[in-house]
Amino acid sequence: MSSTSEKIISVSVHYLGPATKNFYDYLAKEYMKTGFDKVGPTQVKEVIKWARPLSCLFIGKEKTEKMVSEIEQTASQAN
Amino acid sequence: MAICLKCKLQSKLVLSFLLMILMISGLTFFVTYHEVKNQIKDIIRSDLMNKANIIAMSINGDLHESLNPGDEGTEGYKQIQDILSNARERTDSITYIYTMRRTSTGVEFVVDADLGKGTPGEETYIGYNYDDTTPELLLGFEHPDADREFATDNWGTFLSGYAPIKNSKGENVGLVGIDMRSDDVIKKQNFIGYTMFFMVGIAILIACLIIWLFSATIKKDIKKLNQAAEKISTGDMDVTIDVKRSDEIGELAESFSRMAASLKIMMHIQKKKK
Known part of the structure; x- marks a missing residue:
């Protein structure tokens, strides 16, 4: 697993729970046509683009926005 | 359960x-209440001693020494009686106030603030023997003292304070006694x-x-x-x-x-x- 995908999961697990990895695997496979393990720093924006509407279905808009902003922050610190 | x-x-x-x-709170209450009760009694004892001492200092010991049975109507008696009466008027919760002196057989009353003013039968005359002495009363002829426990006599149950009366030579020639009813102490x-x-x-x-x-x-x-x-x-x-x-x-x-x-x-x- 890439360090980027690990960071995204470590932030998201506080919102999406134990199925976070399944969520991102599904998201990457269905919408980005790639494996989530291979996601690099340049693809964070695309992950967010798809994660935002999808996670809204499960945790609501407010929590999604909080999670997304945390992912953005973590990704920018890594860069 | x-x-x-x-x-x-x-x-x-x-x-x-x-x-x-x-x-x-129950444990704290009982421990504290017991302590506070004793403290209040000690405060009252100390207060009685101080009051008796102040009154004793204002009494002319030579005059007190000179009073004999039958002198109840004299100016000297009235002078001391007035001091005792005025002191009682200024003091709350004091039931009886009097002076005493030692005799060869024990202790006798000398001046009673209530003589001619109080309830007949409760008054005492010069030379009236007092038999219910407490150790603190006897010590009161030497220095200010007060009963450690309530004492009961013909007049009731009291907590009393005592202080010696001195003559012009500085000798202890009597004492002032002030009584507070036990009910008043318990009420406090x-x-x-x-x-x-x-x-x-x-x-x-x-x-x-x-x-x-x-x-x-x-x-x-x-x-x-x-x-x-x-x-x-x-x-x-x-x-x-x-x-x-x-x-x-x-x-x-x-x-x-x-x-x-x-x-x-x-x-x-x-x-x-x-």
């Missing part, structure tokens, strides 16, 4: 805290006891109210979690858990929300796969 196990969480919390508060002690009891009662009531309110919020949030769990168990994953607290129950609610989100994700993925 079996009854308590069947109780609701809120009742258990309130009951256990109430028991704890009652035990602590009980007043503090009732006040403490009232304050402890109020504190217990406030503590119960706080525990009740605190446990009510816990109960309310646990109920919300329970309702959400019930909803999920029926297959309805669209649950929102409105619990905003930063303690363990808040953490439980957060975990619960994450579990619900995960279940939703898994169900969504399964549905899409089909």
